[in-house]
Amino acid sequence: MTRPPVLDEAALNPEQKRVHDEILSGPRGIVEGPLRVWLMSPKLADRAQALGAFCRYDTKLPPRLSELAILVTGAFWKAGFEWAVHCPIALKAGVDPAVAEAIRTGAEPVFTAEDDAVVYAFARELHTTRQVTNATYDRAIAALGLETTVELVGVLGYYTLISMTINAFHVPLPEGAPDPFA
The missing domain is CATH 1.10.8 (Helicase, Ruva Protein; domain 3)
Known part of the structure; x- marks a missing residue:
């Protein structure tokens, strides 16, 4: 419904x-x-x-990192519409398909680039613990800089709002898209 x-x-x-x-x-x-x-x-x-x-x-995050953060958020909330729309965009932006699949299924992804690993760790930690440890924070600042880290938190918050809206109002999947979290 x-x-x-x-x-x-x-x-x-x-x-x-x-x-x-x-x-x-x-x-x-x-x-x-x-x-x-x-x-x-x-x-x-x-x-x-x-x-x-x-x-x-418009953030300083390259599309690959922004889309990675969106995938982590969509998977955390199991927001099917969000995943169905953004996974193809993420893959086109350079997110490794194996990383996307690991995120979707809740497995631990393997990263080759430090900035990918940092965005994933920061996003996952903030979503699951509602905090970011000093070690993860310092790692993000070193890899991304302060302004970009602030913008990363903005992306995570905005896509949490998106995901909450999708789930609260049962926003249907795009036509023909399978439920990624069935």
Whole structure:
């Protein structure tokens, strides 16, 4: 069951329509998944989509690392829509398919690059323990720098919001996509 009812784009109020059209004309080019849920609250949708555009397209994290962080978050929350959308993007950005599969199944991935290992360790530790040890923090600062580490936390937080929305409102998988966490 999908919650809430499917968004009727023909019946959007003026504020919903403005935000909808802004999302549509931005870098995403599509209004799907949790963005459709957020349009039930146009102010939330407006602010969240702006943060999301920054987190996805404008941080100092290279796309490979950003997408790796998104995969860790989607797998932690078992947010099927998030995984189905972002796993192909992550693979295209250079995330090793074996790493993606290990993350999806809860196995320990093997990394060849230190920045990949750091992003995974930081994200996994923050999600599972709600903290980051001094050792992991220092490792992230050494590999990424302070500004990029701050932005990594922003990506993790934003995609946690995405994942929570997907799970709370039963956002369906994209058509034809298998459930990665069945």
